[in-house]
Amino acid sequence: MSAEPHYTLYHPRWYRRRVSVWWWLRKWSYAGFVLRELTSVFVAFFALVYLWQVWALAQGPETYAQFLARLQTPLFLALNTVAFLFVLFHTITWLNLTPKAMVVRLRGTRVPDAVIIGLNYAAWLVVSGVVAFVLLRA
């Protein structure tokens, strides 16, 4: 920014507006953005639960059974549901944004956004399917 002006006849006295703390409530798209940033907290939560699970597994069957019982308490069920919804929101908004960053050109023309989004969703489904297959097989 230019230097702070002092009002003289020849130099305007500018008016600067402050950004309100509640700027993100002004528009749904701003609120959606802040929510998307917040999802990182829930991604971290899932990562911690996962680390806890690995730790419990290493401690032996008794600790692991305790871990599983803890997960089935109403508190954890509620927490996991909320976290799951946020992570889902994170994934969907993330995948919808991919064509902005990934510009793929085939034979001189740009691959349409919908195709890139579609391929990302397809990859997501395939990876989820493989993970489900490995887990449910046992």
Next chain:
Amino acid sequence: MASTIALTVARYRPEREAAPTFQTYDIPFRKDWVVLDGLNHIKDALDGSLSFRWSCRMGVCGSCGMKVNGTPKLTCATFLSDYLPGPVRVEPLDYFPVVRDLVVDLSDFMRKLKQVKPWIIREDEKPLANGEYLQTPEQLDTYKSFSMCINCMLCYSACPIYGLEPSFIGPAAIALAQRYNMDSRDQGAAERLKILSEHDGIWQCTFVGECTKVCPKHVDPAGAIQQYKLTAATHWVKSMLLPWGTR
């Protein structure tokens, strides 16, 4: 059909008041009138003291950017008929200091624009006798959308990051840097990387995406920034893995 419509216009007269106020004018409603026509009617017939910038009236010069009912718009391309029955609130663009009424000071952007070197940089200029630097339509197509920017500043006004972190280089300047980076005739990408990959460059952007939504010329600054993040990250990985590879 309504015969008049109310325009509620932000006024700021620094010699008179310490903060902006609003003044409402009733103007004739015409189907073919845009907000700028309404402002010109006020200036010509109702109140000659109202100040605002405009020039071409056809979405080319980028001078008449203002907030219309809270959204940054080119007032020459914003029809009054879309805001019936009114009132229509007209304010100066957000995040820039207001000089007077609807006029904001853009020197911050001008300084930043110069920083990203928006011109073709050549390591070696070939002699004029050798002719032009040729470019295929495909090569033109890679950057053409970014070259449509008219510096109207709607994207800065829509960007909450620019509001919160005024040092952010901002959407239009980065899109214009990309316009030259992706030009096949340009060799200045490394020089621009230094400025763009700094803290106040692309990494300030957290991808709100509003800049692209308000852009009247479909420049897609948000896309330019995300693509450049990918370029900068790839460059960084290369410089870590192969210290000689990026020289």
